[in-house]
Amino acid sequence: MTRANPRQTALDILMRVERDRAFAEPILDRELSRGTLAGPDRGLLTELVYGVLRRQGTLDFLVDAFAANRSTRLERAVLVILRLGLYQLFFLDRIPVSAAVNESVNLAKAAAPRAAGFVNAILRRADRERQSLSWPDRENDPVAYIAARHSHPRWLVERWIEQLGVPEAEELAASMSEQAPLTIRVNTLKTTRETLMAEFAAAGIAAEPTSWAPHGVRIISKAAVTALPGFSGGLFAVQDESSQLAALFLDPKPGESILDACAAPGGKATYLAQLMENQGEVLACDISAKKLRLVAEAATRLGIGIIRTIAADAAKPDVIPDESVFDRILLDAPCSGLGVIRRNPEGKWWKTPEDVARLAATQRNILDALAPRLRTGGVILYSTCSTMEAENEGIIDDFLSRNGGFVLEDLNALYPDAAGLFTSRGVFRSWPHRHSMDGFFAARLRKCL
Numbered sequence: 480m481t482r483a484n485p486r487q488t489a490l491d492i493l494m495r496v497e498r499d500r501a502f503a504e505p506i507l508d509r510e511l512s513r514g515t516l517a518g519p520d521r522g523l524l525t526e527l528v529y530g531v532l533r534r535q536g537t538l539d540f541l542v543d544a545f546a547a548n549r550s551t552r553l554e555r556a557v558l559v560i561l562r563l564g565l566y567q568l569f570f571l572d573r574i575p576v577s578a579a580v581n582e583s584v585n586l587a588k589a590a591a592p593r594a595a596g597f598v599n600a601i602l603r604r605a606d607r608e609r610q611s612l613s614w615p616d617r618e619n620d621p622v623a624y625i626a627a628r629h630s631h632p633r634w635l636v637e638r639w640i641e642q643l644g645v646p647e648a649e650e651l652a653a654s655m656s657e658q659a660p661l662t663i664r665v666n667t668l669k670t671t672r673e674t675l676m677a678e679f680a681a682a683g684i685a686a687e688p689t690s691w692a693p694h695g696v697r698i699i700s701k702a703a704v705t706a707l708p709g710f711s712g713g714l715f716a717v718q719d720e721s722s723q724l725a726a727l728f729l730d731p732k733p734g735e736s737i738l739d740a741c742a743a744p745g746g747k748a749t750y751l752a753q754l755m756e757n758q759g760e761v762l763a764c765d766i767s768a769k770k771l772r773l774v775a776e777a778a779t780r781l782g783i784g785i786i787r788t789i790a791a792d793a794a795k796p797d798v799i800p801d802e803s804v805f806d807r808i809l810l811d812a813p814c815s816g817l818g819v820i821r822r823n824p825e826g827k828w829w830k831t832p833e834d835v836a837r838l839a840a841t842q843r844n845i846l847d848a849l850a851p852r853l854r855t856g857g858v859i860l861y862s863t864c865s866t867m868e869a870e871n872e873g874i875i876d877d878f879l880s881r882n883g884g885f886v887l888e889d890l891n892a893l894y895p896d897a898a899g900l901f902t903s904r905g906v907f908r909s910w911p912h913r914h915s916m917d918g919f920f921a922a923r924l925r926k927c928l
């Protein structure tokens with residue numbers, strides 16, 4: 480089999496992400512599964528693809544600095560080749576400068592031959608002048624500084640500064656450009672956290688319990704999830720600690736009837752079933768029938784029998800054919816995903832403030848539609864993996880102002896040991912720089928009347 484070149488493959492993937500707005504992960508997974516890259520080249524390909532997407536804002540700032548503000552006018556392939564070369568020069572210390580430059584020139588010779596000399600000149604200049612590079616002034620223009628230094632779109636930095644102030648927004652921006660940790664949730668229907676961690680230790684996998692979530696384990700060793708002991712036997716599921724906590728805060732009980740209104744791919748639905756000791760019913764609804772198959776597959780792997788799936792639009796009040804009302808409802812709403820851009824960094828370059836406003840309208844419609852399906856005394860947990868107030872507190876405040884029969888429950892009072900995770904109003908807000916988790920939001924609403 481012919482060996483693939485990891486830089487050429489990275490260029491091909493990044494070009495598809497740019498051109499088609501395709502998510503990198505499935506394309507990368509397909510490339511890796513073809514088996515044309517071996518050992519360190521597999522790691523280099525993953526590093527290049529995710530590294531360039533995470534640091535794209537910084538890399539384009541560098542292109543502008545060393546190529547006379549031309550980043551927006553360059554042919555797309557040339558821009559992506561420069562991003563790849565600059566990423567190797569500025570963020571990877573194990574690649575010699577000569578290799579980073581020469582390999583980039585070779586990519587240019589194949590993809591845009593007339594630009595090969597230009598690529599060579601810019602990369603050599605960037606290497607020569609890296610010490611004298613000047614960033615935007617932090618005091619006078621903190622938005623430009625944070626956007627360039629930590630690689631985020633300006634509008635997002637502006638929102639974070641409004642929410643947190645400049646110093647903390649910078650901490651958040653820095654941590655949002657790092658690689659996210661790999662966290663799993665132990666399937667307590669089949670094992671315990673202690674037993675599984677002992678199995679990991681015996682296999683030489685370094686891992687530690689999560690700080691807040693009782694069934695979470697953070698994997699410290701570099702390891703492929705499917706190669707971890709217990710994966711095929713369903714002893715765990717991959718789930719960030721923040722997502723585990725959101726499901727926990729719904730507090731489902733064995734025997735109850737739960738609606739998970741936007742359930743695919745099933746991270747929370749399967750955890751709800753686990754917390755219910757596989758007794759009762761979880762109706763897992765999603766607008767995508769295709770994605771619901773992932774919920775069913777996960778349930779089978781984890782040994783869960785109480786999840787029923789239904790493909791439906793949760794914003795249509797009569798979607799759920801069953802006339803009954805539910806004891807609890809989880810609305811893990813479709814959102815901008817701006818809290819998980821460490822995992823899907825391409826998303827931050829695609830999303831706009833208009834997308835946030837459009838999603839907020841959908842979130843509001845779904846929450847309104849679900850309210851009548853909850854029994855009196857029951858609880859709705861509304862959650863998103865977004866940091867935006869418009870998708871979070873904004874939705875809750877709007878809903879409460881129009882629905883006098885609901886109250887916001889104070890999570891500080893319900894979970895006093897986890898006070899560091901809640902705002903003064905008692906909603907859950909996790910942040911990567913504060914809690915080493917994804918950016919997540921959850922609010923618990925009780926129907927009193």
Ligand SMILES: C[S@@+](CC[C@H](N)C(=O)[O-])C[C@H]1O[C@@H](n2cnc3c(N)ncnc32)[C@H](O)[C@@H]1O
Nearest residue numbers: 741742743744745746747765766792793811813
């Ligand atoms: C944040 S994801 C849910 C993640 C899931 N709860 C988990 O923990 O694995 C949002 C889901 O909402 C679904 N969705 C979007 N609009 C919907 C609608 N109107 N009704 C039902 N599901 C919808 C999407 O297909 C997507 O699977």
